[in-house]
Amino acid sequence: MTTPHQTLPALKSLGKLASARPTIIIDTREQAPLQFTRLEAVTGKLMSGDYSVRGVEHLFAVERKSVDDLVGCCMGDNRERFMREMHRLRGFRFARLLIVGTREEIAAGGYRSKLSPKVVLNSLSAWEARFNIPAIFAPTPTEAASLIERWSWWFAREIVEQANDLRRGTA
Secondary structure (H helix, E strand, C coil): CCCCCCCCCCCCCCHHHHHCCCCEEEECCCCCCCCCCCCCEEEECCCCCCEEECCCCCCEEEEEEEHHHHHHCCCHHHHHHHHHHHHHHCCCCEEEEEEECCHHHHHCCCCCCCCCHHHHHHHHHHHHHHHCCCEEEECCHHHHHHHHHHHHHHHHHHHHHHHHHHHHCCC
16 A cells, blocks of 8 residues: 655655656546545546546556446447547556446446346456456546556556666666
């Protein structure tokens, strides 16, 4: 778990990185953005996903859906649009479909649609298999935000570690 005092491993020749922390980018189209408490967040235009990390927008993306949004992605034109978005995310080094809600909520039909829970859960499984993008459930927006912060932190840390390895010639 990240805490405010943690820092990324620094490149010795770039001393400012010793106190660097990743900044989360929230897509400008995100209608009800998650609230982050441990990392700075800014609004920006993302080509794919709803959340990314500044400087690695082409490598890191999280697509967030509420249960109702996910159910809507299982029907008609929304399905085709969503599948195009998932296809774009395949090219990212880190991509996740983050669902704010629970699998049990879907299984119980706890959403505003007559679409059967089986159709929704089967679509979700098919998308995971087809696009190789894990679907992760977070029961609350607070837990969803915490996951994005954790993923952002560790992804940024790996990027800095790889840069350190390149500098040392050990990559």
